[in-house]
Amino acid sequence: MSTIKQSLAAIRSTLPAGVDLVAVSKFHPAEAVAEAYDAGQRLFGESRVQELLDKAARLPQDIKWHFIGHLQTNKVRALVASRCVSLIESVDSERLLRLIDSESLRAGIVSRVLVQAHVAKEETKFGFLPAELLDFFARGGYRDLKATHICGLMGMASNTDDEARVRADFEALARLKHDIQSSAPDLVGFDILSMGMSHDYPLAIAAGANLVRVGTAIFGERY
Numbered sequence: 001m002s003t004i005k006q007s008l009a010a011i012r013s014t015l016p017a018g019v020d021l022v023a024v025s026k027f028h029p030a031e032a033v034a035e036a037y038d039a040g041q042r043l044f045g046e047s048r049v050q051e052l053l054d055k056a057a058r059l060p061q062d063i064k065w066h067f068i069g070h071l072q073t074n075k076v077r078a079l080v081a082s083r084c085v086s087l088i089e090s091v092d093s094e095r096l097l098r099l100i101d102s103e104s105l106r107a108g109i110v111s112r113v114l115v116q117a118h119v120a121k122e123e124t125k126f127g128f129l130p131a132e133l134l135d136f137f138a139r140g141g142y143r144d145l146k147a148t149h150i151c152g153l154m155g156m157a158s159n160t161d162d163e164a165r166v167r168a169d170f171e172a173l174a175r176l177k178h179d180i181q182s183s184a185p186d187l188v189g190f191d192i193l194s195m196g197m198s199h200d201y202p203l204a205i206a207a208g209a210n211l212v213r214v215g216t217a218i219f220g221e222r223y
């Protein structure tokens with residue numbers, strides 16, 4: 001068995017029923033994706049539009065691609081119009097959300113997205129603040145989306161060895177998802193909680209994640 005196959009099998013054996021695995025293949029070649037595909041993996045994550053489109057063109061059609069990186073506004077049309085992406089996990093501003101919606105309407109498709117929340121202390125500058133998200137949902141900001149379905153919440157924990165801190169970040173994300181649902185009773189299909197990476201996904205699952213995004217532990221280091 002290849003290392004990728006073995007790593008995938010090891011990770012899958014730790015996932016409870018109901019938790020889906022995104023194999024994050026960014027910066028790894030299409031051959032590595034093909035190896036994971038041959039081991040049964042169908043869900044992959046990419047963080048750059050061009051890289052996703054290149055791989056999607058070369059690899060089997062039944063792969064589901066998730067976009068997980070910061071999405072620049074000038075790349076939205078290409079990504080949406082390609083119809084290659086099954087979930088945009090990293091919608092980090094209302095402006096980006098509105099743009100995805102107008103481009104999806106234009107392309108004649110419905111885009112599935114997650115909103116990305118920023119709870120980690122020192123990490124990425126991207127993502128809605130929890131208060132911004134609560135405000136957006138409480139005022140029904142999703143109701144006038146015409147071609148976009150918000151399927152849930154994505155987030156990251158602080159990048160630290162302090163397990164208590166990581167656990168607290170994941171619990172804050174889980175609570176935020178719950179609070180959003182309480183504040184917007186007519187919000188349907190807001191079910192996905194995407195959190196956890198190679199080094200912290202077990203903690204994320206313990207806090208309620210039903211989608212984990214694992215790269216390094218499957219494909220090795222990125223160079």
Ligand SMILES: *Cc1c(COP(=O)(O)O)cnc(C)c1O
Pocket residue numbers: 024026047068069196197198199213214215216217
């Ligand atoms: C790269 C990336 C991952 C995967 O990280 P690993 O540490 O390699 O598992 C998960 N989520 C996002 C948003 C990423 O950019």
